[in-house]
Amino acid sequence: MSDPSASSSAPLSGTERTRHRRLREQGRTGREALFEVLRAGFVCHLGVVVDDVPMVVPTVYGFDAGHLYVHGSVASRSLTRGATVCVTVTHVDGLVLARSVFEHGVDYRSAMIYGVPRVLEGDEKLAALRCLTEHVAPGQWDYARRPDRKELAATTILAVPLDEASVKVREGHPDDADDPHDVWAGILPLATSWQPPVTDPRAAHHPVPPHILTRLPR
Amino acid sequence: MSDPSASSSAPLSGTERTRHRRLREQGRTGREALFEVLRAGFVCHLGVVVDDVPMVVPTVYGFDAGHLYVHGSVASRSLTRGATVCVTVTHVDGLVLARSVFEHGVDYRSAMIYGVPRVLEGDEKLAALRCLTEHVAPGQWDYARRPDRKELAATTILAVPLDEASVKVREGHPDDADDPHDVWAGILPLATSWQPPVTDPRAAHHPVPPHILTRLPR
Numbered sequence: 001m002s003d004p005s006a007s008s009s010a011p012l013s014g015t016e017r018t019r020h021r022r023l024r025e026q027g028r029t030g031r032e033a034l035f036e037v038l039r040a041g042f043v044c045h046l047g048v049v050v051d052d053v054p055m056v057v058p059t060v061y062g063f064d065a066g067h068l069y070v071h072g073s074v075a076s077r078s079l080t081r082g083a084t085v086c087v088t089v090t091h092v093d094g095l096v097l098a099r100s101v102f103e104h105g106v107d108y109r110s111a112m113i114y115g116v117p118r119v120l121e122g123d124e125k126l127a128a129l130r131c132l133t134e135h136v137a138p139g140q141w142d143y144a145r146r147p148d149r150k151e152l153a154a155t156t157i158l159a160v161p162l163d164e165a166s167v168k169v170r171e172g173h174p175d176d177a178d179d180p181h182d183v184w185a186g187i188l189p190l191a192t193s194w195q196p197p198v199t200d201p202r203a204a205h206h207p208v209p210p211h212i213l214t215r216l217p218r
Numbered sequence: 219m220s221d222p223s224a225s226s227s228a229p230l231s232g233t234e235r236t237r238h239r240r241l242r243e244q245g246r247t248g249r250e251a252l253f254e255v256l257r258a259g260f261v262c263h264l265g266v267v268v269d270d271v272p273m274v275v276p277t278v279y280g281f282d283a284g285h286l287y288v289h290g291s292v293a294s295r296s297l298t299r300g301a302t303v304c305v306t307v308t309h310v311d312g313l314v315l316a317r318s319v320f321e322h323g324v325d326y327r328s329a330m331i332y333g334v335p336r337v338l339e340g341d342e343k344l345a346a347l348r349c350l351t352e353h354v355a356p357g358q359w360d361y362a363r364r365p366d367r368k369e370l371a372a373t374t375i376l377a378v379p380l381d382e383a384s385v386k387v388r389e390g391h392p393d394d395a396d397d398p399h400d401v402w403a404g405i406l407p408l409a410t411s412w413q414p415p416v417t418d419p420r421a422a423h424h425p426v427p428p429h430i431l432t433r434l435p436r
Contacts, residue, residue, distance in 0.1 A: 045263040088276060102369040144322065183424055184424035
């Protein structure tokens with residue numbers, strides 16, 4: 001597996017904070033690239049620092065034009081006020097099988113977002129929870145029972161500004177066609193797709209609602 | 219979406235460091251549960267602290283009985299010697315569509331590993347790279363060209379001890395069958411599967427090798 005720092009064809013790799021980008025500077029291209037990555041999934045990895053040690057927590061997210069909303073009770077309990085978090089969303093599209101082990105890698109799309117999160121309350125929290133729910137499970141905000149006062153109090157939503165982020169995409173075939181080791185090379189794609197819904201036996205007296213049935217494969 | 223701290227049926231959530239488990243204390247069950255999660259994937263999210271800010275980097279991994287091996291150039295450049303990292307591996311198995319928005323969640327399997335990584339060199343590095351390559355792309359270590367001295371020098375492999383880890387699994391239907399809001403409920407499964415290999419046009423004179431063709435769906 002090649003070193004991400006050594007080659008632009010590198011496998012899955014992160015972005016140094018020092019090379020971070022302000023979305024305002026990236027303009028529409030950068031912002032649209034970020035939204036594309038965010039639209040393609042609903043689980044992120046939220047990184048916080050607890051007693052000088054990193055903690056990486058998988059959690060669900062939603063977003064609008066200005067903020068990422070994450071469901072973050074564990075993280076919020078550990079959060080120092082004003083501390084920056086890192087949220088990473090990654091889609092793995094396939095294995096890059098090169099002629100050399102060194103050029104092996106992963107086709108992927110990834111976004112890293114840095115920001116100081118705000119714990120939402122009141123109407124803001126409700127609106128963010130709706131945004132998050134509709135991103136993760138479109139149609140359910142109107143179909144399921146909305147949270148009551150007690151449930152809302154037991155829910156923690158963090159808003160992370162979408163100002164500082166970087167997007168990385170690696171796609172296509174391996175880059176070592178000129179390698180003297182002349183063997184098969186290519187891509188082994190990895191696909192993620194929704195499967196037919198499985199009805200809870202205790203809800204079998206209801207048909208599967210159309211907004212679930214028509215959910216497009218991701 | 220319910221608060222992970224409020225319910226065992228909670229959606230995707232992390233594990234507090236304060237509730238961490240030593241694998242030795244968990245015995246065979248804990249260790250086997252960890253290996254099951256690690257076997258089911260090949261991309262992790264590596265969390266490190268850089269200038270008091272968390273950085274979460276997606277990268278490939280392999281493992282043996284005692285260590286997780288991660289491909290970590292970006293992280294290793296930023297790593298403070300002796301600093302603890304957090305590596306999280308997450309598999310999303312489906313959406314839990316409950317009667318109430320509050321009980322919505324995700325069926326998932328996740329492992330969080332804490333440890334002080336060691337940058338490997340020499341024979342240890344080569345052995346770990348082989349382990350990692352064979353985990354990510356079984357059969358390729360013998361089929362592709364192995365790294366030469368220069369490539370090996372340009373590769374960074376971190377070894378994280380598999381001593382401190384926690385595994386979380388959420389499976390099955392929503393837990394709110396007694397909710398007064400009587401609507402359809404169930405699971406929308408999410409499946410990840412390998413697709414037929416795509417041959418690099420510049421390698422079309424070679425057949426797809428059997429070890430790629432027979433790769434089982436994950």
